[in-house]
Amino acid sequence: MSENELAIVILAAGQGTRMRSRTPKVLHEIGGRSLVGHVITTAERLEATHIEVVVRHEREAVVSHLTAHFPSVAIVEQDEIPGTGRAVEAAVAALPGDYDGDVLVLSGDVPLLDEHTLADLIAAHRASGAAATVLSARLPDPTGYGRVIRDADGTVSRIVEQKDASADEAAVSEINSGVYVFRAASLRDTLPRIGTDNAQGEKYLTDVIGLLRAAGAPVAATIAPDARLTEGVNDRVQLSEVARVLNARIVRHWQREGVTVMDPATTWIDDTVTLAPDVTILPNTFLLRSTTVSTGAVIGPDTTLSDCEVGEDAVIKRADGNLAVIGAGATVGPWAYLRPNTQLGEGGKIGTFVETKNSQIGAGSKVPHLSYVGDTTIGTGVNLGAGAITANYDDIAKHRTEIGDEVHTGSHNVFVAPVTIGAGAKTGAGAVIRKDVPAGALALSVAPQRNVEGWVEKNRQGTRAAEVANDARHAQKAADGGQGQEEDR
DSSP: OGGGOEEEEEEEOOOOGGGOSSSOGGGOEETTEEHHHHHHHHHHHTTOSEEEEEEBTBHHHHHHHHHHHOTTSEEEEOOSSOSHHHHHHHHHHHSOTTOOSEEEEEETTOTTOOHHHHHHHHHHHHHHTOSEEEEEEEOSOOTTSOEEEEOTTSOEEEEEOGGGOOHHHHTOOEEEEEEEEEEHHHHHHHGGGOOOOSTTOSOOTTHHHHHHHHTTOOEEEEEOSSGGGGOOOOSHHHHHHHHHHHHHHHHHHHHHTTOEESOGGGEEEOTTOEEOTTOEEOSSEEEETTOEEOTTOEEOSSEEEESOEEOTTOEEOSEEEESEEEOTTOEEOSSEEEOTTEEEOTTOEEEEEEEEESOEEOTTOEEEEEEEEESEEEOTTOBOOTTOEEEOBOSSOBOOEEEOTTOEEOSSOEEESSEEEOTTOEEOTTOEEOSOBOTTOEEOOOOOOOOOTTHHHHHSTTSHHHHHHHHHHHHHHHHHHHHHHHHHO
């Protein structure tokens, strides 16, 4: 039925000059989504029949973002006539001609509003029978916001923008959040009558309220339960403030879902992250994008994971991971760097000062420390010695290293790809492996050690090293001579 239909209009046409950025204001990100992305995500939860986003400034960038991430929304272009009233007028014109439901108007730079607050607003609007309902808020410092002006009986008479407000009107603490619910018919009748006779020379959507009242139509206002929900973003200061509020909300949500967060103040979790109960997050940890963490895992401290998948009971500390998969019971860090397409098997280990990229490390295999593993497949039960390097790049193309099950390598090995190490093979310390190693073989690449006696004393004369070397050599000769005399006896 038309009285239960809902169309949502999201205003994303503003220029956002105070951001001082090449990026359109509504595309700045907090909590893993763009500002407008948060608004659209909330709108989708309200199950509207139509969702429209109005664009104007930086149209190409905004449309590209919407098309990539929210292909189901309708994009409406505002013409050169400025103002929120004109933006909504264009959106209403794009609705089906027979649409007669409600129209919820949201701002693309107000990301904190949740579906529960908006659902309550819509319900209050429908219960009151008003032609329009404003979501308002009370602020201790309302500077910069339009003021909600009420009659003596408490009904809304009009909304006055900051630049057009008198001294008495500017003293009002109830502000307009920029969120409204209208009957579609009321908008169609009223929007064409809005003028531009104001300080900005724009068509204000707020003028609809005054015109509706002048026509005798009822206008209501609902005060938001928390003024922070209505906070918009106009500059970088407000962007960081809203980000903190959003992050605190996300952290509290996961705590209530059974996640231990040791220090909420230094823990940042994107809205797109999924966490299981009994996950533990230690201080200075960032979980970003589509990261998922399974039950019992411990993440942090000092860890950043972006688009990673973490298995049950894994432990990751002081590590940086991007597009990596960490298996159940695996350990990572400290000071590890997991680049895209790293896959660490169940019970495996990527240790201290290890970098991995585009590599699959099998169950129970270990890359303990001081190593680089790139474009490599490692089987199960493998142990790479300290300082292992898979030399994957020949200055023209990348090549793979294949290491079979139960291979144990010596320290400071270089595997020059493409190369295959057979199952159960061993390599000696310092080996440079340029050829395939058969299963079960020991690979060595050593040269006889040659000692040049007296080299330091001859070539580094006058240095402390030469002095102590000379003393040690003479002491050794004396000791050898004394031993010879003892043997003569």
